[in-house]
Amino acid sequence: NAGVTQTPKFQVLKTGQSMTLQCAQDMNHEYMSWYRQDPGMGLRLIHYSVGAGITDQGEVPNGYNVSRSTTEDFPLRLLSAAPSQTSVYFCASSYSGIGEGQPQHFGDGTRLSIL
Amino acid sequence: DQQVKQNSPSLSVQEGRISILNCDYTNSMFDYFLWYKKYPAEGPTFLISISSIKDKNEDGRFTVFLNKSAKHLSLHIVPSQPGDSAVYFCAASEGGSEKLVFGKGMKLTVNP
Numbered sequence: 425n426a427g428v429t430q431t432p433k434f435q436v437l438k439t440g441q442s443m444t445l446q447c448a449q450d451m452n453h454e455y456m457s458w459y460r461q462d463p464g465m466g467l468r469l470i471h472y473s474v475g476a477g478i479t480d481q482g483e484v485p486n487g488y489n490v491s492r493s494t495t496e497d498f499p500l501r502l503l504s505a506a507p508s509q510t511s512v513y514f515c516a517s518s519y520s521g522i523g524e525g526q527p528q529h530f531g532d533g534t535r536l537s538i539l
Numbered sequence: 540d541q542q543v544k545q546n547s548p549s550l551s552v553q554e555g556r557i558s559i560l561n562c563d564y565t566n567s568m569f570d571y572f573l574w575y576k577k578y579p580a581e582g583p584t585f586l587i588s589i590s591s592i593k594d595k596n597e598d599g600r601f602t603v604f605l606n607k608s609a610k611h612l613s614l615h616i617v618p619s620q621p622g623d624s625a626v627y628f629c630a631a632s633e634g635g636s637e638k639l640v641f642g643k644g645m646k647l648t649v650n651p
Contacts, residue, residue: 428582455637457639459641464643465643466543466545466628466641466642466643466644467583467628467630467641468641469638469639469640472637472638474637480637482638483638483640514582514583516582521637522571522632522637522638522639523632523633523634523635523636523637524571524634525570525571525572525573525588525590525632527573527585527588528585528639529585530575530582530583530584531582532580532581532582533580533581533582
């Protein structure tokens with residue numbers, strides 16, 4: 425039972441490089457989301473999706489793109505990495521939308537450093 | 540403007556005693572409140588939740604209390620165990636919104 429799988433676990437990038445953080449879930453969950461966690465900042469929502477083909481912006485979407493072509497996958501793209509995007513990124517999913525208090529299942533995170 | 544506040548960054552308690560973790564919020568439209576626990580190098584895991592129509596929810600050793608008039612909720616852990624040592628996040632959402640807002644987290648240390 426894999427749950428939410430994030431790859432890679434660690435990555436170092438140079439400023440200006442592009443990269444895709446992968447997220448896959450095997451629970452047939454409709455809702456998926458991406459958060460970033462910075463020291464002393466808690467988790468902040470980047471983008472979310474309520475189903476295949478539907479995405480929307482969260483609290484801190486600038487510099488990130490997402491797409492949701494399948495129910496299982498929700499990749500996060502950094503088009504031109506900046507040092508301010510150094511963070512730990514978490515992907516999460518839930519059976520349905522979180523608007524009714526549905527809890528989310530989180531992956532173990534991708535630790536991204538941008539030099 | 541922080542909508543969910545966990546003003547104490549850390550708490551240390553003795554094994555067997557009660558741990559009380561506090562959370563304040565500013566948005567009166569929040570309808571659902573959740574607590575997550577996070578161990579180092581792992582993702583957060585869901586612990587317990589409460590909706591705004593209730594003032595208490597209990598699950599084993601964990602109880603969450605909600606005071607809507609004060610915009611305050613608290614998580615009680617009784618008895619505390621060393622395995623409870625983790626960072627605890629308070630989170631909230633508005634009914635119908637698909638956005639969850641997290642507090643900054645509080646590190647709980649339970650000493651044997």
